[in-house]
Amino acid sequence: xGAERPRLDAPTGWGPFSLTGRRALVTGAxxxxxxxxxxxxxxxxxxxxxxxxxxxRTNELAALVPExxxxxxxxxxxxxxxxxxxxxxxxxxxxxxxVNNAALITSALLPETDADLLDKVYAVNFxxxxxxxxxxxxxxxxDSPGAIVNIGSAGGVRAVRVGSSAxxxxxxALGQATAYLAxxxxxxxxxxxxxAPGSIASGHSVGRSREASAASxxxxxxxxxxxxxxxxxxxxxxxxxxxxxxxxxAAFITGQTLLVDGxxxxx
Amino acid sequence: MSGLVAGKVALVTGAxxxxxxxxxxxFAREGAMVTVADVDADGGAETVRLVEAAGGEAIFVRCDIxxxxxxxxxxxxxxxxxxxxxxxxxxAGLGHGQAKLAEIDRNRWDRTVAVNLTGTWLCLKYEIQxxxxxxxxxxxxxxxxxxxLLAFPLTxxxxxxxxxxxxxxxxxxxxxxxxxxxxxxxxxxxxSTEMVARSFVExxxxxxxxxxxxxxxxxxxxxxxxxxxxxxxxxxAGFISGSMLTIDGGQTPW
Numbered sequence: 001x002g003a004e005r006p007r008l009d010a011p012t013g014w015g016p017f018s019l020t021g022r023r024a025l026v027t028g029a030x031x032x033x034x035x036x037x038x039x040x041x042x043x044x045x046x047x048x049x050x051x052x053x054x055x056x057r058t059n060e061l062a063a064l065v066p067e068x069x070x071x072x073x074x075x076x077x078x079x080x081x082x083x084x085x086x087x088x089x090x091x092x093x094x095x096x097x098x099v100n101n102a103a104l105i106t107s108a109l110l111p112e113t114d115a116d117l118l119d120k121v122y123a124v125n126f127x128x129x130x131x132x133x134x135x136x137x138x139x140x141x142x143d144s145p146g147a148i149v150n151i152g153s154a155g156g157v158r159a160v161r162v163g164s165s166a167x168x169x170x171x172x173a174l175g176q177a178t179a180y181l182a183x184x185x186x187x188x189x190x191x192x193x194x195x196a197p198g199s200i201a202s203g204h205s206v207g208r209s210r211e212a213s214a215a216s217x218x219x220x221x222x223x224x225x226x227x228x229x230x231x232x233x234x235x236x237x238x239x240x241x242x243x244x245x246x247x248x249x250a251a252f253i254t255g256q257t258l259l260v261d262g263x264x265x266x267x
Numbered sequence: 268m269s270g271l272v273a274g275k276v277a278l279v280t281g282a283x284x285x286x287x288x289x290x291x292x293x294f295a296r297e298g299a300m301v302t303v304a305d306v307d308a309d310g311g312a313e314t315v316r317l318v319e320a321a322g323g324e325a326i327f328v329r330c331d332i333x334x335x336x337x338x339x340x341x342x343x344x345x346x347x348x349x350x351x352x353x354x355x356x357x358x359a360g361l362g363h364g365q366a367k368l369a370e371i372d373r374n375r376w377d378r379t380v381a382v383n384l385t386g387t388w389l390c391l392k393y394e395i396q397x398x399x400x401x402x403x404x405x406x407x408x409x410x411x412x413x414x415x416l417l418a419f420p421l422t423x424x425x426x427x428x429x430x431x432x433x434x435x436x437x438x439x440x441x442x443x444x445x446x447x448x449x450x451x452x453x454x455x456x457x458x459s460t461e462m463v464a465r466s467f468v469e470x471x472x473x474x475x476x477x478x479x480x481x482x483x484x485x486x487x488x489x490x491x492x493x494x495x496x497x498x499x500x501x502x503x504a505g506f507i508s509g510s511m512l513t514i515d516g517g518q519t520p521w
Binding site: 015016017179182183184185186187189191227228229230233234237238240241243244249250253254255256258259260261262263265266267 | 503506514
């Protein structure tokens with residue numbers, strides 16, 4: 001492991017939380033939460049195939065974390081989604097853990113919520129994870145325990161923020177698909193769960209307009225004020241929960257959406 | 268020392284058997300010193316023996332969680348013996364026997380409420396008081412039940428106390444989050460414990476029905492619940508508070 005790689009506070013032991021011998025595909029791997037997930041899966045002993053649409057960010061991650069394979073794919077294109085899983089298997093071998101993390105983060109009031117925006121959010125945030133789950137169920141090794149972990153959102157559990165009707169509603173749909181697929185794939189021993197992060201300081205605000213940044217700052221202050229723990233989350237908070245849900249320790253948990261929100265939604 | 272809760276001190280109630288015993292052993296395996304609290308001294312002693320045989324450190328405290336003095340003393344003895352309390356698994360609970368709502372015996376109802384609801388509140392009360400006094404936060408997990416979300420027949424009073432527990436967890440998480448205290452609930456579904464085995468004896472069709480009704484096609488193990496509890500008490504779950512986590516093989520369809 002490269003010395004320049006920023007080390008997160010590594011837990012001292014993994015025990016039944018270990019992912020040794022497991023092979024994961026992570027989408028949206030170059031974003032803030034995606035990077036943390038990749039890093040933690042590797043720490044927990046898994047092999048990782050990482051995919052992202054952003055080449056520059058992916059190259060940056062590949063330089064920091066050279067021990068996983070990288071594939072580029074545009075998840076808004078169904079053919080690319082369907083090919084991605086097979087490419088991952090061809091590159092690394094059978095995949096037994098799918099982390100659907102990639103998402104378009106949109107903020108739009110109703111006047112801006114047009115057909116184009118809805119189609120884009122639907123394609124990446126809902127259609128792609130379902131198509132990947134389908135490919136996974138088709139190609140996953142039948143003799144090993146499997147897990148799908150979807151990254152949902154607190155905004156898919158409650159209407160936390162005006163302007164998130166498209167994003168939040170499709171996260172809610174992903175949460176519901178999580179429950180359905182858990183029932184469908186349970187008899188095959190595949191567990192399907194979702195993590196619903198609250199507000200995570202993940203660096204997604206880079207490149208935003210000044211107005212958007214100010215609005216985002218106000219929102220974060222408000223969230224900090226409402227959250228039970230009095231802080232925003234960091235990507236590692238989410239990544240460690242993904243590792244848990246993928247591990248043998250969580251083998252009887254399925255169909256769940258686990259809030260990782262610092263108690264934000266407690267009211 | 269290694270493990271998810273290395274060097275921490277944990278109190279587990281109902282630790283003489285089932286999920287509580289597995290929890291005590293999982294805490295110890297992950298590096299914690301454990302207080303085994305239960306009304307059953309023989310079972311408690313056996314849990315301590317099992318922890319020690321696995322290389323861990325544990326003490327037994329006799330504790331009826333419905334008795335305020337017992338609970339106060341369990342926390343005090345833990346602090347006296349191990350110096351502090353970082354984690355708690357409030358797991359002790361009992362059922363009122365399989366009965367429809369209108370047929371639940373009044374005395375069994377009262378005992379169920381006294382242990383499951385009042386007792387769990389007493390545990391939270393004295394654990395939180397110690398954690399506030401010490402000022403270094405803490406993590407608490409309560410054993411609720413998947414029955415708190417659905418209307419499983421013949422469990423009305425038990426399920427009502429567990430639904431009450433869910434709300435205690437949310438309130439505690441909200442009120443003490445700024446003090447660094449996280450509080451969460453696990454909601455086990457069908458787990459192969461003695462309590463569940465007893466309900467199979469009372470209602471023989473239940474086992475087959477359960478296994479067919481669980482998408483994963485099996486009962487869960489106490490160890491699976493225990494590992495989740497230890498995870499939720501560890502720093503790996505540092506941003507989870509006020510959450511309810513169902514562990515039921517997919518039986519609850521949401």
